[in-house]
Amino acid sequence: MTDEHGPDLMRASLDHCVKCTICESACPVAAVTPLFPGPKYVGPQAERFRTHDPSVDASLDYCSGCGICTLVCPQGVHVAEINAHARAAMKRERGMPLRDHLLARSGLEGKLGTPVAPLANLVLSNRRVRELTERFIGIHAEAPLPKFAGHTFQRWARRRPAAAGQQQVVYFHGCSTNYFEPGLGRMTVAVLEHNGYSVLVPPQDCCGLPLQSNGIFGTARSYVRRLVAHLAPYARDGYKIVATSTSCGLMLKREAIEILGIPDEDLAVVSRQTYDICEFLAELDAEGMLATDFGPVPMTVTYHAPCQQQGHNMGKPALDLLGQIPELTVIELDRACCGIAGTYGLKREKYDIAMKVGSGLFGDIRAEAPDLAVCDSETCRWQISHGTGVRSVHPVEILHRAYGLK
Amino acid sequence: MISAAQARHADVVVIGAGLAGLTAATRLAEAGLRVLVVAKGLGSLRLAPATIDILGYEPGLVGDPRGALPGFVAAHPEHPYALVTPQLLDDSVQWLKEHVDFCAYVGDPGTNMLLPTAIGVPRPSAVVPETMASGDVRSSVSLVIAGLRELKDFHPALAAENLQAASAAAGRDVSARPVLLNAPVGSEVDLSSLALARRFEDPAFREAVAAQLRAAVRDEQAIGVPAVLGLGQVAPVWSALQESVGRPVFEIPTIPPSVPGFRLASALQDRLRRAGGRLLLGAAVTGPELRNGDLAGVRVQSAARQSARTCRWVVLATGGLASGGIDVDLSLRARESALGLPVSGPGPGAAAFLPGYFDAHPIGTIGLRVDKALRPVGASGEPVHSNVLAAGAVIAGARPWQEKSGNGISLATGYLAADLILEEAG
Numbered sequence: 001m002t003d004e005h006g007p008d009l010m011r012a013s014l015d016h017c018v019k020c021t022i023c024e025s026a027c028p029v030a031a032v033t034p035l036f037p038g039p040k041y042v043g044p045q046a047e048r049f050r051t052h053d054p055s056v057d058a059s060l061d062y063c064s065g066c067g068i069c070t071l072v073c074p075q076g077v078h079v080a081e082i083n084a085h086a087r088a089a090m091k092r093e094r095g096m097p098l099r100d101h102l103l104a105r106s107g108l109e110g111k112l113g114t115p116v117a118p119l120a121n122l123v124l125s126n127r128r129v130r131e132l133t134e135r136f137i138g139i140h141a142e143a144p145l146p147k148f149a150g151h152t153f154q155r156w157a158r159r160r161p162a163a164a165g166q167q168q169v170v171y172f173h174g175c176s177t178n179y180f181e182p183g184l185g186r187m188t189v190a191v192l193e194h195n196g197y198s199v200l201v202p203p204q205d206c207c208g209l210p211l212q213s214n215g216i217f218g219t220a221r222s223y224v225r226r227l228v229a230h231l232a233p234y235a236r237d238g239y240k241i242v243a244t245s246t247s248c249g250l251m252l253k254r255e256a257i258e259i260l261g262i263p264d265e266d267l268a269v270v271s272r273q274t275y276d277i278c279e280f281l282a283e284l285d286a287e288g289m290l291a292t293d294f295g296p297v298p299m300t301v302t303y304h305a306p307c308q309q310q311g312h313n314m315g316k317p318a319l320d321l322l323g324q325i326p327e328l329t330v331i332e333l334d335r336a337c338c339g340i341a342g343t344y345g346l347k348r349e350k351y352d353i354a355m356k357v358g359s360g361l362f363g364d365i366r367a368e369a370p371d372l373a374v375c376d377s378e379t380c381r382w383q384i385s386h387g388t389g390v391r392s393v394h395p396v397e398i399l400h401r402a403y404g405l406k
Numbered sequence: 407m408i409s410a411a412q413a414r415h416a417d418v419v420v421i422g423a424g425l426a427g428l429t430a431a432t433r434l435a436e437a438g439l440r441v442l443v444v445a446k447g448l449g450s451l452r453l454a455p456a457t458i459d460i461l462g463y464e465p466g467l468v469g470d471p472r473g474a475l476p477g478f479v480a481a482h483p484e485h486p487y488a489l490v491t492p493q494l495l496d497d498s499v500q501w502l503k504e505h506v507d508f509c510a511y512v513g514d515p516g517t518n519m520l521l522p523t524a525i526g527v528p529r530p531s532a533v534v535p536e537t538m539a540s541g542d543v544r545s546s547v548s549l550v551i552a553g554l555r556e557l558k559d560f561h562p563a564l565a566a567e568n569l570q571a572a573s574a575a576a577g578r579d580v581s582a583r584p585v586l587l588n589a590p591v592g593s594e595v596d597l598s599s600l601a602l603a604r605r606f607e608d609p610a611f612r613e614a615v616a617a618q619l620r621a622a623v624r625d626e627q628a629i630g631v632p633a634v635l636g637l638g639q640v641a642p643v644w645s646a647l648q649e650s651v652g653r654p655v656f657e658i659p660t661i662p663p664s665v666p667g668f669r670l671a672s673a674l675q676d677r678l679r680r681a682g683g684r685l686l687l688g689a690a691v692t693g694p695e696l697r698n699g700d701l702a703g704v705r706v707q708s709a710a711r712q713s714a715r716t717c718r719w720v721v722l723a724t725g726g727l728a729s730g731g732i733d734v735d736l737s738l739r740a741r742e743s744a745l746g747l748p749v750s751g752p753g754p755g756a757a758a759f760l761p762g763y764f765d766a767h768p769i770g771t772i773g774l775r776v777d778k779a780l781r782p783v784g785a786s787g788e789p790v791h792s793n794v795l796a797a798g799a800v801i802a803g804a805r806p807w808q809e810k811s812g813n814g815i816s817l818a819t820g821y822l823a824a825d826l827i828l829e830e831a832g
Contacts, residue, residue, distance in 0.1 A: 022448050022662040025600050034594050034601075071688040074447030074730065253710035271710050283713075286415070313708040315442070315686035334679055 004341040006261040010081040017077045023069035028337040029062060031099065040067035042086070043079040050086060056092075060087050062353070065213050066307040084259045088107035088215035097140040099146035103343040104214040111177030117150030122297035133306045140351035144340070144386035146378070146384035153178045153185035159202035160189075165198030170234045172252070174245035175206050176378040187400040188244050188277060194403050195284060195291045200239070202230050208260075212365070213342045217260060224256045225264065232266035234275040244394060246359035246376040247308035247342065248274045254311065254356075276309070278376065278395055281376030282317035285324075294402040299371040301398065304361060304384065305334045306377035307341070318376060318395040327400040331368050335361040340383035351392040354385065362387035370395070374398060416442040416684075418827060419704050419717040421691050421744050422731070425813055426448030426798025427723030429498070429820030430827075432505065435554070435683035439829050441685060442796040443713060444706055446690045448671065450729050455531075455633075455659030456666035457538065458499060458704045458817055460515050461487075462530035462810025465630055471532050471814070472496070472515040484803040486812070490818045496559040498821035499533050505677050509641040510536040515814075520544050521576040522551070522630060524560055524660050526568025528576070529812055535666055537635060540658035543569065546579040551630045551658070552771040554615075556597045558591045559661050582630075585622040592736065594703050602634040603665045606643050618648035618803060623653060629831045633657035633665045641667060686715075693792070694720075702793040704745070719793045719825045719830075722782070723816075726773055726799035738797075742800070747782045747790055750775040750802045766805060775800030780823055797823040 023039040024030060030038040043058040069079035075209040091100075102109075103324045113120040123129050130141040131144060139145075153173055169192055179187040189199045194394070207222030231252075243249030252274045258263050284290040319367055322330045338358040341343050345354025365373050365388045374382050381392035414754060420431040423445035435441040460471035468474045472492050479488045495515050503511045509582035513533040514520060519542040520528040530771065541549070551569070562584035573580035590611055591597060597605075605611045619629060635657055648655045658668055677710050686706065695703035696713040703716035724731030724744050732749060734740045738758050740749040751772030752758040758769040774782040774796050777822030781789035782796050797818040800807065806812030 011508065020450070021451055021598070021600075022452055025452060025599060025663040025668055026448065028600075031604065072448045074445075074449060076446065129571060156830075238531070250709060274710060288703070310687065312714075313689040315684055315689075319684070322492075336674065 004200055006257060006263070007081070007085060007259065008261075010078040010258055011047070011085070012079045013076060014044040014047050014082055016075040018075060018253065019044070020074070022072055022074060023079050024335065024397060026068050028066065028068060028071040028339070028357045029353060031066050032108070033062065033353045035059060035353070039063065039079045039083065043069065043083045043155045044077060047082055047086065050089075058090065060090055062350070063087060064339075064344040064354070064357070064406045065130065066337050066341045068307055068336050071307075071313075072309055076210040076261070078258065081258050084212070089218050091215035097138055097348065100214040101136065101216070101345060102137070102209040104216050105206070106210050107175045108255040110152075110175050111381075113148040114152060114179055117119070117148035121147045133346050138348040139346050140348045142267060143346040143351050144382040145346070146176065146382055149180055149182050151182060153182035154201065154203065156186060159190070160406050163193045165193060166196045167198075168200055168239060168242040169197045169280075170202060170230065170231065170239045171183070172204060172241050172243045172246060172249065173201065174246055174248040179181050180379060181305060184244055184394050184396065187405070188242075190405040191281075191396055192242070192400050194405060195281070195289070197229045200234065200258070202234065204230050205253045208258075210343055212251070212255065212259060213344075221260050221262055224251070224260060224262055226268065228252075228264065228266045228270050231270045235269045235334070239273065240280065241270065241274045242277045243274060245279045245378060246276050246306065247379075248310070249274055250311050251307050272285060276312055276376070278317040279312065279314050282320050285320065291403070293322060294325045295404050297325050297402050298327040300331065300334050301367070301372045301374045302331045302365050302368050302370045303374045304335065304338065304365075304380070305394075306375055307337050309376045317375065322374070322395060322398055325398065328398070330374075330401070331370065333361060333364050335364060336385070337361070338380045340379045340385045341380055345383060354383070357388050358383060365390055372398070416440045416715065416717040417831070418442070419444055419715055420721040420723060421445070421704065422449060422465070422723035422725060422798070423671075423675070423676075423685065423687070424451045424571070424723060424725055424729070424798060424816065425670075426816035426820035426823075427721065428671070428678060428786050429817055430721045430723060430797055430823040432674060432678045432681055433472060433501070433821065433824035434676055435681035436522060438825070439831065441611060441678070441683040442686060442694050442717070443609070443678065444691055444715065445687055446687045446705065446730070447688065450725060451671045452667045454813070455664060456535065456670040456813075457521070457531040458502065458511070458533035458813045459530070459810040460495065460814035462518060463808060465808070467517055467530060471518060479554065482803065484775075486613045486801045486804050486815045486819060489776070489780065490822060494822055494825070495814070495818050498818045501821060502533070502817055506670065506769055508638065509644065512536045512539050516626050517719050520740075521656075522565060522569050522658055524565055524632070524658055525667045526565040526572060526582070528569065528572055533812070535640075535657070537634070537640060537657045538659075538666075539656065540654035541630050541658065542579045543573055543578065546624045547628065548581040549583070549630055550585055551582050552585045552587055552588050552619060552622065553588045554634075555633065556591055556595060557599060557602055557632055557634070559598055559599075560585060560658075565658065567631070572803045583626065587615060587622070598635070598663055599634045599660045599665050600668065603637045606634055606636050607639045609646070612643060612647055613650065616647055617652045623651065626653070628656060629653040630656050630658050632747065633659045637665065648700045649828045666809070694745050695742055701793055719795065719827050720773075720791075721795050721797055721827070722747070722800055723797045723820060723823075724800050726768070729731050729799060731800040732772055734769070735774070738769070741783075742774060745794065747774055748784050749773065752789070764808070765806070770805045772802050773800055775802050776822040779826055780819065795823045795826060
């Protein structure tokens with residue numbers, strides 16, 4: 001299956017481009033800055049010149065990699081995947097700032113920061129430190145960085161006796177849950193257990209997505225292989241693997257195959273078994289197997305489906321779940337992107353662009369004045385909170401509350 | 407509140423997010439049905455001028471499309487308009503007018519205006535954004551056609567000269583004088599129409615253009631500009647510009663990206679969402695979900711897997727040959743791309759093309775044959791599925807680019823599909 005879906009096929013899809021401009025008109029970055037001429041221009045058009053000298057135009061670096069161009073293309077051109085390759089080639093040629101290497105290793109940062117979390121958080125919230133970091137490293141002083149929790153989800157999961165459930169499911173929690181939001185992991189376990197599952201949490205490391213989005217494909221491939229080696233035995237035994245990080249889940253489902261082109265049977269089987277948590281619960285619902293003993297949650301929340309969630313091409317299952325909770329008002333927002341695109345909006349030269357991309361979303365959220373802003377992706381949640389002052393949570397947190405779980 | 411176990415089941419799955427699909431879906435959602443729109447990508451609505459062209463040529467120029475339809479249908483009994491009554495056409499236009507809020511849609515199916523295109527062709531259209539209507543060249547008029555140097559795909563000299571010549575050839579006295587303005591965009595030299603439309607929402611930008619227009623206009627009656635007067639804030643931008651220039655201003659649609667198309671598609675998508683309809687984007691429908699021989703839904707390709715989306719009815723609004731709703735391979739074998747329904751058109755070995763570029767090529771009318779209830783039929787004339795309805799360009803029998811009938815067919819059949827389902831749903 002890898003050969004059928006890999007980068008060669010992605011590139012071949014550019015022959016389907018009829019230059020219709022629908023991707024240009026949907027691109028959230030081109031809409032706010034003249035520095036990025038749009039996905040068609042740097043993608044299917046420039047690709048024709050990338051036979052010998054891969055890099056024809058440095059403006060490609062301003063692509064945030066959100067993937068909306070691929071999503072909206074009526075011809076099935078994999079614009080974002082083609083551009084991801086071209087960007088990686090350009091960075092290989094022209095060199096990459098140390099900053100990008102740092103940002104691409106969230107798992108390493110988590111490992112380093114966790115034991116010294118109070119100090120690390122203090123230092124990283126210091127204005128002067130952030131100004132120096134911006135100046136010398138290139139991470140914008142205002143950019144939303146998460147706080148280290150000081151303990152890991154893995155540690156909590158290892159020490160916890162597994163609940164007896166009718167069925168078992170594997171939880172792929174990702175780095176952000178492990179180091180920054182372990183509470184989300186605990187809520188996910190509780191929600192799955194409430195639905196009669198016992199939750200297996202195998203050892204796991206970074207999926208390599210931040211490396212890939214920064215164009216560091218070689219290391220990204222080794223990260224994916226390492227992760228997949230942990231997960232494949234379960235996948236082969238027919239376990240479903242659920243992910244709360246919607247972007248890392250998409251890495252396993254699609255991007256490791258389509259962008260990194262890993263010809264690996266382990267990856268293929270893991271990919272087939274991986275589900276976004278809301279997708280998984282919505283499928284339970286469709287089978288009449290979802291616990292629907294939702295208590296009232298008298299709140300108004302907005303829901304923003306982040307770009308990477310949309311990349312699953314599965315609609316918005318979170319709405320189907322949240323729509324069942326009594327007294328909860330869910331306002332579906334219709335904005336393409338919050339701007340952050342993983343690590344893009346953290347970068348000194350891109351922070352303002354990212355904030356402009358997100359301004360429409362921030363304005364919509366502020367106008368609704370919700371109790372919470374629901375969103376499936378961690379970096380997007382941090383950006384939304386940064387841009388609006390409204391606390392942003394994963395849909396699982398609302399389900400957890402509605403089930404009355406501790 | 408959604409009841410359990412229904413969350414993934416829709417009353418209606420609409421395939422395609424163009425004018426036909428969005429019209430059907432929005433109507434159905436507003437009537438309280440659970441609607442899921444599944445679309446491989448965003449539709450060609452965003453590429454076109456967003457005027458509702460009902461019937462422009464039969465092949466002679468049509469002045470009154472509504473009045474001409476009975477004769478046209480009699481001459482073309484296989485045409486999609488044979489499914490549509492004049493009343494339904496009026497109702498669908500009225501519905502659209504009530505569902506567009508960025509500016510008014512004006513005109514009526516009983517009258518064609520003649521509006522200049524970007525290459526100066528007076529194009530017949532019946533129902534149009536108010537921002538275009540004062541470009542009507544049916545009667546004598548003197549115009550300025552203004553371009554912006556930074557919009558490289560709109561040439562006012564070309565438009566003006568062609569418009570004068572075409573009008574003169576048809577015995578109409580139209581004068582058009584080109585002027586070229588500078589957009590106040592600093593060092594940028596090449597902007598898309600969409601980028602310019604966003605700039606026009608900035609009052610300072612708009613005023614700077616207006617000042618150049620004031621200086622350029624002599625005693626002309628109206629000013630034509632490329633259709634870039636705002637994206638979301640259309641009516642206020644257009645009004646402010648007219649007021650500032652002291653003359654009627656009209657928009658001329660550009661080549662893609664089409665700002666008027668973007669506005670109309672966004673407005674309808676917004677209506678759909680507000681009515682509770684869902685949009686599943688980037689997902690191709692790979693086939694029918696059959697249960698006991700009946701169509702119980704559609705199969706959808708998502709990341710890593712296919713899944714079934716069950717429903718009671720399907721509205722197939724995937725577009726025609728140009729949009730991929732009908733796939734034709736090099737040996738002219740045709741297939742309907744979403745559900746594999748039988749296609750009516752020149753088969754392998756039959757003549758598909760005629761020698762002249764503008765000839766009525768047999769392949770042009772390829773599509774699905776449908777019954778009175780819009781259900782695609784097989785060779786026997788019997789519906790393939792009792793609960794699948796087709797709408798828009800996927801229906802066989804029209805030549806929209808020659809007739810200037812595309813959006814009229816899509817709007818009317820999309821509207822009709824919703825009517826038929828609502829009738830059956832009771």
